[in-house]
Amino acid sequence: MTLSTAQGIASAVRSGERTAREVLEDYLAAVDGREHEVHAFNLVLADEARVAADAVDSAIDAGTNPGPLAGVPVALKDNLCTRGVPTTCGSKILDGWRPPYDATVVGRLAAAGAVVVGKTNLDEFAMGSSTENSAFGVTRNPLDPAKVPGGSSGGSAAAVAAGFVPVSLGSDTGGSIRQPAALCGVVGVKPTYGAVSRYGLVAFASSLDQIGPFSLTVADSALMLEVIGGHDPRDSTSIPGRTPDLVAELDRGIDGMRIGIIEELSGDGLEGIAGDVRARLGEAGLALEAAGATVETTSVPSTVYGLSAYYVIAPAEASSNLARYDGVRFGLRIDAPNAGEMNTATRTAGFGDEVKRRIMLGTYALSAGYYDAYYGKSQKVRTLIVRDFARAYEEFDLLVSPTAPTTAFAIGEKATDPMTMYLNDVCTIPSNLAGHPAISVPFGVGDDGMPVGVQILAPATDEAKMFRAAAVLEAVAPEGHPLVGGGLP
Amino acid sequence: MREELTGVIPGWETVIGLEVHAELATATKLFSGAPNRFGGEPNTNVDPVSLGLPGSLPVLNEQAVELAIRVGLALNCRVQPSVFARKNYFYPDMPKDFQISQYDLPINEEGWLELPDGRRIGIERAHLEEDTGKSTHVGGGGRIHEAGYSLVDYNRAGVPLIEIVGAPDLRSPEDARAYVGELRSILVAIGASDGKMEEGSMRVDCNVSVRPIGQAEFGTRCEIKNINSLRSLGRAITYEAQRQVDLLASGEAVEQQTRHWDEDEGRTHKLRSKEEAFDYRYFPEPDLVPVDPSEEWITEIRDALPMLPRERRHRLAEVANVETASVVLTVERGMDDLAFEAIAAGGDAGRVIVHVENNLADGAGALDAESFATLVAMEVRGDLTATQAKTVLAALVAEGGDPAEVAASMGFEAMDTEELEALVERLIDEYAEDWAAFIAGDDKERKKKSGFFVGQVMKATNGQADGRIVNEIMSRLALD
Numbered sequence: 021m022t023l024s025t026a027q028g029i030a031s032a033v034r035s036g037e038r039t040a041r042e043v044l045e046d047y048l049a050a051v052d053g054r055e056h057e058v059h060a061f062n063l064v065l066a067d068e069a070r071v072a073a074d075a076v077d078s079a080i081d082a083g084t085n086p087g088p089l090a091g092v093p094v095a096l097k098d099n100l101c102t103r104g105v106p107t108t109c110g111s112k113i114l115d116g117w118r119p120p121y122d123a124t125v126v127g128r129l130a131a132a133g134a135v136v137v138g139k140t141n142l143d144e145f146a147m148g149s150s151t152e153n154s155a156f157g158v159t160r161n162p163l164d165p166a167k168v169p170g171g172s173s174g175g176s177a178a179a180v181a182a183g184f185v186p187v188s189l190g191s192d193t194g195g196s197i198r199q200p201a202a203l204c205g206v207v208g209v210k211p212t213y214g215a216v217s218r219y220g221l222v223a224f225a226s227s228l229d230q231i232g233p234f235s236l237t238v239a240d241s242a243l244m245l246e247v248i249g250g251h252d253p254r255d256s257t258s259i260p261g262r263t264p265d266l267v268a269e270l271d272r273g274i275d276g277m278r279i280g281i282i283e284e285l286s287g288d289g290l291e292g293i294a295g296d297v298r299a300r301l302g303e304a305g306l307a308l309e310a311a312g313a314t315v316e317t318t319s320v321p322s323t324v325y326g327l328s329a330y331y332v333i334a335p336a337e338a339s340s341n342l343a344r345y346d347g348v349r350f351g352l353r354i355d356a357p358n359a360g361e362m363n364t365a366t367r368t369a370g371f372g373d374e375v376k377r378r379i380m381l382g383t384y385a386l387s388a389g390y391y392d393a394y395y396g397k398s399q400k401v402r403t404l405i406v407r408d409f410a411r412a413y414e415e416f417d418l419l420v421s422p423t424a425p426t427t428a429f430a431i432g433e434k435a436t437d438p439m440t441m442y443l444n445d446v447c448t449i450p451s452n453l454a455g456h457p458a459i460s461v462p463f464g465v466g467d468d469g470m471p472v473g474v475q476i477l478a479p480a481t482d483e484a485k486m487f488r489a490a491a492v493l494e495a496v497a498p499e500g501h502p503l504v505g506g507g508l509p
Numbered sequence: 510m511r512e513e514l515t516g517v518i519p520g521w522e523t524v525i526g527l528e529v530h531a532e533l534a535t536a537t538k539l540f541s542g543a544p545n546r547f548g549g550e551p552n553t554n555v556d557p558v559s560l561g562l563p564g565s566l567p568v569l570n571e572q573a574v575e576l577a578i579r580v581g582l583a584l585n586c587r588v589q590p591s592v593f594a595r596k597n598y599f600y601p602d603m604p605k606d607f608q609i610s611q612y613d614l615p616i617n618e619e620g621w622l623e624l625p626d627g628r629r630i631g632i633e634r635a636h637l638e639e640d641t642g643k644s645t646h647v648g649g650g651g652r653i654h655e656a657g658y659s660l661v662d663y664n665r666a667g668v669p670l671i672e673i674v675g676a677p678d679l680r681s682p683e684d685a686r687a688y689v690g691e692l693r694s695i696l697v698a699i700g701a702s703d704g705k706m707e708e709g710s711m712r713v714d715c716n717v718s719v720r721p722i723g724q725a726e727f728g729t730r731c732e733i734k735n736i737n738s739l740r741s742l743g744r745a746i747t748y749e750a751q752r753q754v755d756l757l758a759s760g761e762a763v764e765q766q767t768r769h770w771d772e773d774e775g776r777t778h779k780l781r782s783k784e785e786a787f788d789y790r791y792f793p794e795p796d797l798v799p800v801d802p803s804e805e806w807i808t809e810i811r812d813a814l815p816m817l818p819r820e821r822r823h824r825l826a827e828v829a830n831v832e833t834a835s836v837v838l839t840v841e842r843g844m845d846d847l848a849f850e851a852i853a854a855g856g857d858a859g860r861v862i863v864h865v866e867n868n869l870a871d872g873a874g875a876l877d878a879e880s881f882a883t884l885v886a887m888e889v890r891g892d893l894t895a896t897q898a899k900t901v902l903a904a905l906v907a908e909g910g911d912p913a914e915v916a917a918s919m920g921f922e923a924m925d926t927e928e929l930e931a932l933v934e935r936l937i938d939e940y941a942e943d944w945a946a947f948i949a950g951d952d953k954e955r956k957k958k959s960g961f962f963v964g965q966v967m968k969a970t971n972g973q974a975d976g977r978i979v980n981e982i983m984s985r986l987a988l989d
Binding site for chain 2: 100101107109114117119120121123218219220221222223225226227253254255256257336337339340343344346348349350358359360363383386387388391395
């Protein structure tokens with residue numbers, strides 16, 4: 021364990037080897053050093069973080085255990101509600117709004133001794149794959165500032181990759197944790213739908229959204245998930261019971277596991293998966309085999325329709341979820357002669373182009389006369405995907421695919437072409453539609469020297485097995501990008 | 510001339526279907542822990558969920574589901590697994606700009622309600638949904654588009670509603686009023702709602718169409734909103750039916766519209782046509798899971814239901830040997846138990862019912878069943894006249910006590926029939942011309958004169974005489 025992991029920090033703070041305040045100041049110094057270049061944060065909460073770190077230190081002085089994340093600095097995607105602290109969703113429309121409550125995950129992090137350092141940038145309302153759609157500017161990939169960090173949780177991925185925090189939280193609706201994790205060379209997890217409470221996560225597409233962690237190591241993501249997961253009565257879709265042990269299971273290996281490489285998402289069945297990405301995936305397959313698993317290619321046919329179904333379902337739900345930003349109760353209001361015109365003026369000025377595009381798509385898809393052809397049909401595709409996965413999991417314990425079709429692309433490269441941008445999520449979307457967990461693990465670099473991520477998919481609630489395989493890949497992965505976590509003192 | 514009073518238009522049949530929204534009497538809102546309470550300072554009974562704040566999520570209130578099931582069972586519906594859906598439209602008093610309702614899978618379907626006259630009216634569905642807040646538009650005549658500014662109170666936002674959709678089985682304003690009255694009695698009886706129309710906890714939308722008598726197909730209907738009382742309901746239906754008949758009679762067609770009832774002007778106005786109707790873009794609410802109440806729970810709720818007004822009417826009508834229609838008020842006022850006990854204690858059933866229906870509008874007060882029975886017995890024996898019995902009854906309600914003592918203290922004593930006959934004879938001498946008119950007159954005149962003589966007898970006896978006996982005496986003497 022190193023001092024740059026959450027586990028290492030928490031253990032050093034608990035043992036008195038380091039104070040939470042010292043740890044925090046190191047990370048704040050890293051933020052000071054490069055944040056102007058990366059722009060991972062919408063808001064850095066240095067003063068509040070110092071108060072929280074000092075409270076952890078006092079608790080330790082008083083002989084109490086502050087918890088499994090004692091003194092661990094964390095960053096939160098800026099679509100997670102924080103009491104009294106602006107929560108922008110990367111949008112002008114929430115201008116000035118301060119939630120009167122904390123998201124469930126924020127409360128659980130605090131209760132575990134974590135120290136919130138700031139709110140990270142994102143594509144507006146988590147709609148995007150590059151963090152270029154934020155009203156507060158672009159976030160850059162800390163490994164190459166000319167490139168995107170991925171998205172929509174680009175700020176949270178960049179913050180970990182840049183060494184601004186050891187761990188962070190994002191949200192994943194169609195790949196918004198895993199894809200930026202892959203592009204920034206860090207670990208990112210989308211848990212089983214319902215494993216983590218969505219209470220206090222500003223909704224994009226309610227049936228797909230899940231909160232999950234970013235970290236430098238697989239073990240840290242497991243630890244984070246143990247802390248934030250478990251039943252929450254405030255979220256009706258929350259799974260009963262507590263999160264199963266993940267960290268304790270990590271080292272059990274994968275001897276005898278059956279692992280399938282999804283043909284349709286791995287290049288042979290899908291155009292657009294870059295050669296270097298396919299090469300790393302092939303190597304990952306061999307590595308898993310070397311660790312005792314049987315690995316073979318398998319077909320999950322309906323996954324190829326995932327993207328199309330997603331771009332109906334997610335916008336449909338979003339068109340409804342985002343209706344409340346009407347200028348009446350909170351956030352931006354552009355005055356106009358009457359209420360209806362005020363709504364229109366506020367939404368016209370407050371939302372960016374991508375958000376407007378998806379509201380229009382979703383409104384259309386739900387309209388009378390079109391519902392069956394679009395929303396209805398997409399739900400059927402969703403059912404097919406669930407069925408195909410169920411079939412695959414009769415034969416395999418886990419499935420693997422690339423996380424993203426390419427390594428990080430240049431800022432501006434795909435910004436003007438929504439369809440090309442949407443294709444970034446082709447490998448990650450099926451897990452959201454099925455409600456299954458998936459993790460992106462860094463696995464070497466591409467021809468451009470930028471990180472490649474391998475995605476491991478598991479059946480619902482089978483995170484423990486997924487993490488075991490991720491730990492194996494992590495252990496045998498080729499050399500990653502030299503700058504990952506490089507901002508550390 | 511318009512038939513303002515009855516709403517009956519010769520040659521035409523009015524077809525009415527009602528949608529009733531009732532606020533459920535839960536402690537908290539449908540999807541959050543904010544209190545469900547009428548009144549209070551604006552925007553005090555709220556929380557992140559009922560304000561629709563970003564990141565908030567709905568959690569279904571179990572008590573609301575239980576009350577909805579009670580309503581379903583009381584309306585003889587099929588209680589079934591159900592799904593919440595979002596009904597999307599923009600309005601400032603709706604915090605999320607969508608309403609969580611039930612659409613294609615409501616919790617209750619296909620039931621019926623029995624009117625006091627015994628007719629059964631179909632219930633298509635009774636589903637759960639959340640209420641909106643309340644807007645006050647200041648300036649511009651109180652309409653949203655012309656208002657100078659608007660104030661919104663979200664205290665009501667998220668309050669649980671049951672929307673009860675009745676079949677188009679009603680045929681007159683009286684039917685409609687009877688239906689709403691019966692529904693209200695049921696909701697109150699099962700503790701589902703306080704049913705107060707004046708506080709808005711029960712609201713009625715009304716679908717009206719007309720067709721020539723004998724035509725099988727329904728006419729084109731209009732939906733009328735903003736009906737705030739039973740009186741408005743009757744007036745609105747009468748107005749709207751006549752409007753439609755006038756259109757059809759002059760060769761025009763009725764357009765399917767949503768119309769607004771204007772209480773002051775006594776007419777309906779067009780709000781929007783079918784083409785302008787909202788596209789609500791319903792889809793299943795992804796933040797909630799389907800509701801699937803267990804058979805055991807439904808049985809438990811069914812077993813705990815109190816006796817419903819319909820059963821209570823039937824039970825009482827049978828014992829009292831009267832039509833169910835004559836015990837409607839007794840049951841509505843919750844006095845059927847008192848009536849039962851009074852009858853069981855020996856009170857004449859007919860008289861007991863007459864008193865409860867006519868003389869106990871403000872409650873039974875200190876009156877107990879035993880005294881009630883005793884009083885009725887005195888009346889039947891002729892110890893008290895109907896008028897005296899009513900007076901004693903009022904005293905018993907106010908103060909309680911023994912009926913005989915109360916009657917005595919008021920100086921009410923049964924008059925001897927002979928004494929009464931002597932008095933009538935004296936009066937006949939005194940008012941010979943009136944007596945002649947009584948004997949010679951037609952029915953009308955006879956009635957008038959008998960009223961005159963009874964009045965004179967009452968005057969002479971301080972109201973202690975029994976009018977019925979006076980009439981008997983006069984009839985007998987007239988034959989002599």
